[in-house]
Amino acid sequence: MINTTAINALLTAMADDALIQGHRNSEWTGLGPIMEEDIAFSSMAQDKIGHAWALYKIMQEELQGGDPDQFAFLRNEKDYKCCHFVEHPNGEYDFSLMRHFLFDHAEAIRYELLQQSSFQPLQPLAKKLKGEIKYHTLHANAWVSQLCRAGEESHARMQSALNTCFPLALGLFEPGGEAEEILIAEKVYPGEKAIKEIWLDKIYNILSVAGLNLPAEKDAEPVYGGRKGYHSIYLQPLLEEMGAVFRTDPAAIW
């Protein structure tokens, strides 16, 4: 029997990242740079919220967790385990696109490795989401390569967005301490460091073709804290807005 606390910590972190990233990306709906992109970005934001829901559902069915909607909308800030990276406001489209690029490549690697997870319920989910996440990374790669070739200002903005995002993105791989050790030993997944190494290789290749410099990991101060419930100043206002409708009547049936 796999340690329930440890697996809960992993699933909550993954699901909360997806939920908050999905919510942030959905804030672009109606404001995207062009109609086609607005639709694509909104649709992917919806996918992210779907990923969060699927993980909350696994926690409910397999780990005696609560109702997914209640769990998503009614927790206190401290009980969310998302990283600061996804909490940050959208800023301009360069930041949002770069975050989407870095986040989705990490997610693609994580789910690919989870296809072999010893925690059985993750296997079918990881296989199901494969195609969806493949599209997300394809979309992100196409934009990164397009904008890096679209003139001096465009290239400079993308490099600047990468520099801003990188230390935040390292927070996706915040070490999980003892719980993470247990999950690695139980072969639930190979651990944050392993995912990060594959991720760095993957994004380095794409970014260098696009002519962007990936900052050195040793020079970056990773933004940690989210996995332990310590959040940026941006999360609480987001939670208030995200749950506003739900809280008007938590028992309502939709």
Added chain:
Amino acid sequence: MNNQSLDPRVNRLKLNASGEAVTVQEGENWNVFEVFHQEKRGAHHEHVGCVHAPNAQLALIFAKEQFGRRKKCVNLWVVRSADILAFDAEDEDMFANNGEKTYRDASGFKVMEKINKFKKAAKES
């Protein structure tokens, strides 16, 4: 005169009232791509609409969300609209007499009589 358009691509062209020729920079104006949808493997790709995009790759990526996210879809094609060769609208007269040449319609062949005769003969033998 306020020439502000809701489309930033139009604003970037800096159109002015004096009617000077505008030079369009490479990449400044996006292309229109026609989108063809394939419902199942081996089926024809059918034209479903178009998307704006700076290049074919992004056109394909946009097309996937515009046209491939609801009903069944296994593949899409995109083709730059400018690469499609078509007749001029004024050449429509080439097709004008089609309606009269009904002998070219497959429905013009009267075969039921022969089929019935054959069936009858087959039954009797």
